[in-house]
Amino acid sequence: MKFTDYFAYQVRMRPQDPCMTDDSRELTYLDADRDSTALAAALGDLPPQSRVAVVADNSVDFLLLDLATTKANLVLVPLNTRLNPAEWAQLIDHAEARIVFVGENYCAAMETVRTRLEHVGSWVALGAVDRPGWTAAARLTPGAARPDRAGCGDDHDIDVQLYTSGTTGQPKGVLHSHDSMTMSISQWAQMVEPWDGLRNGRSLVVAPLFHGAALIMWRTTACWGGHVQTQPRFDVDAVLDAAVRHPISWTFLVPSMIHACLERIPRREPADYRFNLIMYGGSPIAEVILRGALGDLGRHFLQIYGMTESLLTTTLTPADHVRALDGHPELLLAAGRPVAGVGLVIHPSDGAPAARTVGELVVTCPNPMIGYSKNDEATAAILHDGGLHTGDAGFIDADGYLHLCGRIKDMIVTGGENVYSTEVEDVLHAHPAVADVAVIGTPDPKWGEVVTAILVARPGATIDVADVVSFCRDRIARYKVPKRIEIADRLPRNSMGKLLKHQVRERYCTPVALS
Template sequence: MPSELTLGDIIGDNAVRFPDVPAYIADGEIRTHSQLLRRATELAAALGERGLRRQDRVAVLSRNGIRFGEVLAMGQLSGIVVATVNYRLAVPEMGSILRDAAPRVLFFESEYLAAVEELRPGLTGVDLYVCLDAPAPGAVEYRELLAAGADRELPFSAVAADTACLIYTTGTTGRPKGCILGQRELRRMGAVLNGEMRSGSSDRAMLVMPMLHIGAIAIALGVHARGGTAVLHRQFEPAAMLATAAADGITILHLAPTMLQTLVDVAGPDSPALAGIRTVVYSAAPVTSTILRAAMAAMPNAGFLNLYGQTEVITSGLPRELHRTATEDDRRRLTSVGHPFPDTEVRIVDGDGRECPPGQPGEIVVRSAVMFRGYWNNDRATAETIRDGWCHTGDVGMFDTEGLLYLVDRKKDVIISGGENVYSVQVEEVVASHPAVAECAVIGIPDQRWGESVCAVVVPVEGATVDADDLRDHVAARIARYKAPRRTIVVDELPKLPTGKLDKKVLRARYAGT
């Protein structure tokens, strides 16, 4: 009986069928599918020479780039597990992830050398530091490591049952949770998205969402499933992206809704740079109908696809056929997150686990062939999330009578700002450590640019004054700057439930329009 296909088999197949088609383009560099196979093989061989084996772990601290893609491909071929680290985190947060993942090798860009030097004393399990883009003290340069594997064969190969990646999503308590994503599930995910995007070897998808998150990885897998090209940008720069779209023949865009809005605003009407776009994928945050209609008007020849899911499981999509605005029903459907994907079951359940009828909100629970396998080193969180084979998302949603899924609210108290999850409990802990703060609550308030922005509602210590700029700096010095409050509201007391818990629902209603 033939063995089950792996992600590595797709890389090998592309190298044979589309050898000269670029797999990745970034910063003026091109890596064809045949080159990607060769270099990923050499990297695996070099790591094998240093004692790594299948299912050992490496970590990557990097912005989007070709070498990041090569490290991912190396893992997909060899079965070495790749853990991603969010470069936007504060150094202590990076350290928590790296200590949990316990990689034997840390790949990093020189931009983060200072962070790596600060982390190094606590990373006793790291045997090798590899700088991806330059010589660095205490590290091997990437090209030197690659040269050590030149002309070698793959030392070991992945199997479908292997773990492929650890993608970290910070828990509501602030403890990092590494989602275990397997070869089998990621291969199926790529196939599903390839079908939804209708992508082929001539397609070029521009990725600006960080490849450390599952969204960008999933789109790259979807494009590569049929030999297409991922064009990588290090950060969101609308003018540069429009230039790339025109120069490199971009056919697929993947953006968060806030990015989509900004790109359309910068492009202006009838932009020739957007004329070749035939598919627009948007995900990572709720989208307003205003933003979506403007984008559809700016790219009338493009099909739009809304993806809903989490790192744990990709759930549903609103396909291009339902992106219409002609009637009131059409406009209502635009606010949905579509139908469940193939091999995916979705239920809406109440607090007792009973299934809710259409129109009644409840928790979204999912059972899928592309679901994560659990949380790394966290059996308790795994048991809380995966129950009887169903992933309990914590999101509130409902079905309509047509079977379309609607997202009513995001996970309780999670703020989604610019496509990044900000967990209020973690921010509250830091805000509360400010000497002038007696009590606080952190909520998300609507923000035209970022979707939501972080707002701290604080009760000051008697006789003290809370300065918004000072509080923002206090938070940014301890956790990632994007988690710091953009607005601070000072109050005499916070609303509470009879149990004594903060009533954030009241706060959100009170300050949503301010």
């Protein structure tokens, strides 16, 4: 089934209930169905499975486009708004998009690369502003083909083409079918319902819709009859204002966003922030942040782990978070346990499956990607032997919790010993002067590689290198202690909070070590 099948059921059951809201308008289920069907009709001349790219902030228009492409049996290709125009052009060309929708904030930047993309038949500006040379979305007219092709095609057809965040290099176009995305909606609903009351609830979508998590979050809400409130991008005051005006059933934030909310609350007028469930991902949450957030921000916290290729894989439940604060803080470093239908296997470097040893995480799941667009070699490298080989290093403890140790390629070999960067990062995150950290291996003529830590200081704090080394020696083996420490103003992270280690390596991979 397609998500629009579930959406159509909600239209019948609750036509006048609020469905989607942004800063400028609110649509009922009936409104959203009518407007998305009209947009699907305007796209009706495109051949089935044509790519429709979009570069835009979160909005009702974005949600309507998602509905419309599914109804018209087209493939949505949402692109990262933080890329530069040359990168947009590269991905639009790779996807062979026939039509490109662009938010009004990005039209001027896109103008600089439009002439390179001769295969694009139409450029559509989202928003109310008419621009010369662009078609306004509101002025699109129905094509000659059937206006609604929701009953056409196959559930195994491609639904979305999601480009990976590029945390390890060049982005790849991940293909997911309608079956895959609908299965993920079911997994999300099972995950959220016990803590939220998903039906008739209100979700706040702040994470960008070009990420799979935000896309599935809005779809899950709509398929269960909830009300989706979008914000164009993360703004700490806007997020807090939303939770004051209306109870928010659930939202998704990364830990840095949660931290920003906590820092902002004391500077605002006293208020009751009504977040019922706050989901987060991208990185673990610090114990001190969780304690403050449970008291001041939300009732329940839930961590999710997954990849664009596998979608939702594991969760650390609200009950796990309570247990973590009740004498088991090590749980906060875990990625959780598998969601329904997912199996986890750890493959050590010799290729044989093993328990409680560090190795590559292999996922078996009912909804893996179809593959990478135009990249059979990369597809074969990750999908083989009945599993999805994630490239993440980790282990599974006696209670079934997955613990991630970083990327396999991030393992540091120093003096013949293996060091996983995440283990060292976890220790450094606990240092009172450290706000952010990246650990990499850098070349060294004596050791092969040395453990190198790049640290960002907390506001008002000063990092003493000798103190950091002593702090580490008290907590981890000496060969894991950083031999080189650098101080930075900030570290590169993507919009979901993931550290961009390939950029860190480009900056710091020079053979300079502590004596």
